[in-house]
Amino acid sequence: MATVEEIEAYCRNCALRDFVNGKGLVCKRTGDLPAFEEVCENFEKDEVLEEMAPPKPEDFPVTKTREELLAEENLPKGVLYAVVASILGAAAWALISVSTGYQIGYMAIGIGFLVGFAMRLGRGIRPVFGIIGAALALISCILGDFFSFVGYIAQDYDVSYTDVLLKADYSELASLMLENIASMTAVFYGIAVYEGFKLSFRPQNQPAGGQI
Incomplete structure (x- = not known):
């Protein structure tokens, strides 16, 4: 099973994520903490969140010394x-x-x-x-x-x-x-x-x- 840190990093980009006081990051489908081995079959990529994210280093043109x-x-x-x-x-x-x-x-x-x-x-x-x-x-x-x-x-x-x-x-x-x-x-x-x-x-x- 994935660790708590790995689950949070994975689910943070899912459109089905939610946050509940006392529990933290949970799945909207179950209302409970996510539990999966490596990949969640119900994962839905959050397109809006991706657009709001800052550009990654690989998005910039290659620089030269x-x-x-x-x-x-x-x-x-x-x-x-x-x-x-x-x-x-x-x-x-x-x-x-x-x-x-x-x-x-x-x-x-x-x-x-x-x-x-x-x-x-x-x-x-x-x-x-x-x-x-x-x-x-x-x-x-x-x-x-x-x-x-x-x-x-x-x-x-x-x-x-x-x-x-x-x-x-x-x-x-x-x-x-x-x-x-x-x-x-x-x-x-x-x-x-x-x-x-x-x-x-x-x-x-x-x-x-x-x-x-």
Whole structure:
């Protein structure tokens, strides 16, 4: 026959359980203490109680240790994708700016997202991933501004991009870019750098018991 502790643990999940003062846990069918060997043939699982119960550890996704996450990192892959994203982002910025005739500062926000998510493909958790992501986001913004000014000059003087790149006064061009950055564009640059850093890391579960 099962022990009192085993009966209580078993019957506690039964819809036919009841509690009587002086007796404790009893069976509704008999009004007496449950008595069975191992399994009660009249057991009815209490579905409501199960729904109210807190989740079990096995209900949560499997966590990984920091060492396992580090083993899955691929910095070269992240950098490669982020470099490609930064070049594409800068080209898109310049293309949109030149075609519209407006220097669109908030394009930097999109670049930050693009570079950060591209860097995330390296599945990194170390700070180096965020630092590189932030640096590439900043470089992409600067290149986007630079290509935009080159496009404006090429349009105004009806010359090719190559002529501008070969014959431009880079000190004057740098001065124009600094004036532009010193305006509200600097705020967008800052947002892009923040996004490039923050979004470069792989998503993680909350740390618990030495695991992530």
